[in-house]
Structures are given as C-alpha cells and as structure tokens.
Amino acid sequence: MDDSAAPVGTAAVPSVPHGKTASRLEWRFLPQEVRALVEDELGSPVVDARSQTAGFTPGFASLLTAENGARSFVKAASRVAQPEIAASYAEEARKLVLIGEQVPSPALEWFSKDESWVVLGFEAVTARPPRRPWRAADLTRALDLAETIAAATEQVPAGLDLKPLYADLPLLLTGWKDAPAAWPHRAEAAALAAGLPDVPGNQRFVHADLRDDNILFADDGRTLACDWNWPALGPVWQDSVDLMISAHGDGVDVDEVLAARPLTRDVDPDHIDSWLAALCGFMLSARRRPSPMNSPHLQTHSTWYAEAAWSWLARRRGWL
Template sequence: MSVFTTPVGPEAIDQVPHGHTAFRLDWGFLPRDVRALVEDRLGGPVVSAASQDSGFTPGFASVLTTAAGNQGFVKAASKAAQSEIAASYAEEARNLSLLGGGIPTPRLEWVHEDDAWVVLGFEAVAARQPRRPWTVEDLERALDLAEAIAAATESIPDGLDLKPIVEDLPQIVTGWDSVPTEWPHHTEAAALAAGMADLPHADRFAHSDLRDDNILFAVDGRTLACDWNWPALAPAWLDLVVLLVSAHGDGLDVEPLLARRDLTRDVDPEHVDTWLAALCGFMLSSRARPVPSTSPYLRTHASWYAEAAWSWLARRRGWG
C-alpha cells in the first residue's frame, strides 16, 4: 500500500538533512546596490559570508563579517523574483517592531525596503541549533523557550492583527479531506481535527513555526526563537506540543514532559489529541503536493512530521 494511504512510522521516512535544508542566495549573487547598502549599514566591506542553510525558504540569510570585524545577520529577498519571501520578511519586521524588545529573539537592528528588495539586519548571535535527534537537555531548553514566548506575549500588542490559526491555515481543519479514506481511523481523526475551531483559550499568541531550525542556543546563555513571520491566535500550548511531536518522532518519551510542563499539565488530553490530529492531517495534505524546486526537502519534512504526529496520536488513543 502507498505511503500516502497507510502510516509507516517516522523511522521509515527519510530525515531531512538538519541544518542543510535551504538552497539560498550567496552574498556574491546579491545585486551590487544591495551589497553596498548592507556594507554601509555594517560599516565596512564584507569579507566573509556564512550562509544559514536551515529552514525551507530560498531567501538570502547569512552572517556577514566586515574587514573591521563587525558582524550582522542579514536576510534579503527580491520583490520580483521572491515575492512571497520578500513579503514574509517585511511581515517579520512589522511583527517584531510591534512585539517590542521583551520577546526572546535576536535583536532586529535595521530594516530597508524599497520597490525592489526587502533587507533586514539582525544582531549576529554566536549560537548553535538544537541537536537532532533531540537530547533531553536540548528539548528541555527548547520547551523553556516555548513557555517564555507564551509569558512574553500574554498581552498581544494592538496592531498585530493576528488571525486564528484555523483561518490562517484552513487545512489545519480540512487536511483530512484530502487523505485517502483507507488511512486507519480516518473518520475519528478527521472529527478530532475539526474540533480545532472550538478549542478553548484559542485567542493567545502562537509563534506557529517553533521548530528546532528556528531555535538558537546562544553561547551567552540566551535561548532565542527566529522567524517571526507567521504568528497566529491559538492555545498558548500549541508551539510546545509541536516541539514534543518532533521529540516523539526522534524516540523520546514525551508524555512525562507533557504532564509536568506549566503550559500543558492542565490541558484536557482530548484537546491535545485534537491538535495532534489537526497537525497530522495538515502535514499529510502538504506532503501530497508537488515538491517546490526552491525547497527540495519541504515534502520530506511534511511527511516525517505527519508520521510523528500520527504515531503519538495513535499511541495516545490506543489505535495500535
């Protein structure tokens, strides 16, 4: 039977090459005027550019070092060639300006937008990303970050204009419609996912993209989240459970963490299962789409997360 009609488990799906999933523009391929703009902001000629090749988008993202030793992390996208990426970078700058300095993220130092390009300059943070497969120590630190984000965003700034996640991503609710009915417990899973629209306390801030490749463990002790392009309204515990899905897929026992973490210990288990079913359906519908040439590992990522979410959900529901 096809992988698209029956679960095979995350261990049967190729892992993405963590840290090497993005095909990005290199510094030398940016237009001369964009390079000149960046060098002016950094205070001198760039002598080295370390591309940050995690993630699943093709926009420019590099740590740049000048001849004087100044550093900055710069993201850039062309409005003509990469319109969606450029728009997401502009949205990230807007979101960060509204959220202010209280959130755990690298500092946004400057923004440039003209008719052709969007360019963002961040502080360069000496850091590493969580190791995969997850270790307990790295996972605990990442879960601390999810709780720090929830605490810092209890009050959502005016003007952020967030939509419920079920409106931003309708396939969170409808994803199972595109999954073959041969999938075991299809009816039950689809009914669970449909309950996303009625989850209580779904008016909180969610980062909505809190994966290992968007987390930095800084050498100065900070734990930071990157890529604030896609926040939405959802239960405050949503991001934390997504992290646990990936840890479950890597073989860790995540139930004790779910039971003792501040964000999740009092959450109705049925509500957690609702989110697991919704995430699984969303990823199953995503993996059936064509592979974009600019992000060759995107469908592998979706396929693996679908299997990891299903594996945990099936275990929790006793589906075998």
C-alpha cells in the same frame, strides 16, 4: 504520494538533513545595490559571508562580517523573483518592531523595504541549534523558551492584527480530505481536527513555527527564537506541543514530558489530540505537493511530521 498509503512510522521516512535543508541565494549573487545597502549599514565592505542552510525557504540568509569587524545576520528577498518570501520578511520586520523587546529573539537592528527588495539586518548571535535527535537537556531548554514566549505575550501585543492559526491555514481543519484512502481512523481524526476552533483559550499569542531550526542556544546563555513571520492566535500550549511532536518522532517519551510541563500538564487530552489531528491532516495534505527545486526536502519534512503527529495521536487515542 501514493493515495493508498497507510502510516509507516517516522523510522521508515527518510530523515531530512537537519541544518542543511535550504538552498539559498549567496552573497556574491545579490544585486550590487543590495550589497551596497548592506555594506553601508555595516560601515565597510563585507569580507566573509556564511550562508545559513537551515530552514525551508530560499531567501538570502547569511552571517556577514565586514572589514571593520562589524557582523550582522542578514535576510533578503526580491519582491519580483521571490514575492512570497519578500512579503514574509517584510511582515517579520513589522511584527518585530512591535514585539521585538518583549520576546526572546535576536534583535532586529535595521531593515529596508523598497520596491525591489526587502532586507533585514539582525544581531549576529554566536549560537548553536538544538541537536537532533532531541536530547533531554536541549528539549527542556526549548520548552523553557516556549514558556518564556507565552509569559511575555500574555497580553497579545497591540497592532499585530493576528488571526487564529486555523484561519491563516484552513487546511488545519480540512486537510484530512486529502488523506490516503487506507489511512486508519480517518473519520475520527477528521472530526478532531474540525473541532480545533472549539478548543478553549484559542486566543493566545503563539510563535506558530517553533521548531529546532528556529531556535538558537547562544554562547552567552540566552535561548532565542528566530523567524517571527507567522505568529498567530492559538492555545497557549501549542508551541510546546509542536516541540514535543518532533521529540516523539525522535523516540522521546513525550507523554511524561507533557505531564510535567506547566503549560501542558493540566490540558484536557482531547484538546491536545485536536491539535495533533489538525497538524497531521495539514501535513498529509502538504506532502501531496512536490518539493520546489530550491527547497528539496520540504515534502520529506511534511511526511515526517505527519507520521510523527499521527504516531503520537494514535498512541494517545488507543488506535495502535
């Protein structure tokens, strides 16, 4: 990225192709022993495999239908070829075993973790993701989901061994050191980000990755969150604010929404600004890394979120 660059706004950043951001391994390329394991769980051979193209990881993720009509959403990754993805899938399975009945998530029906592959089988849910740009009804439903997760995890489930998100991702506190030289109000934003550990209530359970591509609006009326790899400790309103950042980037008046929602309406504005500054700095640092070949839109995603978080923060602080 150009180190002299100043903010340009989300409208000037190429939009990621929502729902088509992942380049994933397909069913026919899985090793025979992995396919045999899955077909044993389903009870008959797979006759249809529909690779899921949302998200930013290259692990296998496909909706599978077997000859006997059984269906499963299967995620898989090689411990050798994709060690980070495999580890995150194994961690997702561990966490869902502990919290799966508490939180609104597609059910984890089975999983296998051997020396070579991690394979997870989820309930197959007929659903759609929220539409982008955000519509008011979809945003309301997504924020309802964030509040449902918060209510279900008021007591952090035992055994999760969660850490504050800023401990898992130190760049939330230090990312502004990588901000372009021409970026305005760097010192003020860096100070806000560095103050994140002092935000009250930083010990609540948060999903920490609640984006539109991790939300399902099921045909049966449920609203579900996917990808439970990264839960952490944070302020109870963090997931809600994360959703509002993307809505702000899409042109929604989120200050009005923030003032109306129960998790955000009474929060000290400086505390929300601290999180916006931390996330912006993190994304400014992340966008310096080139996109991997198997996730070609990751850098654009980081740039867009940095601009969206900055735009909202700057408006709130009177920096525009």
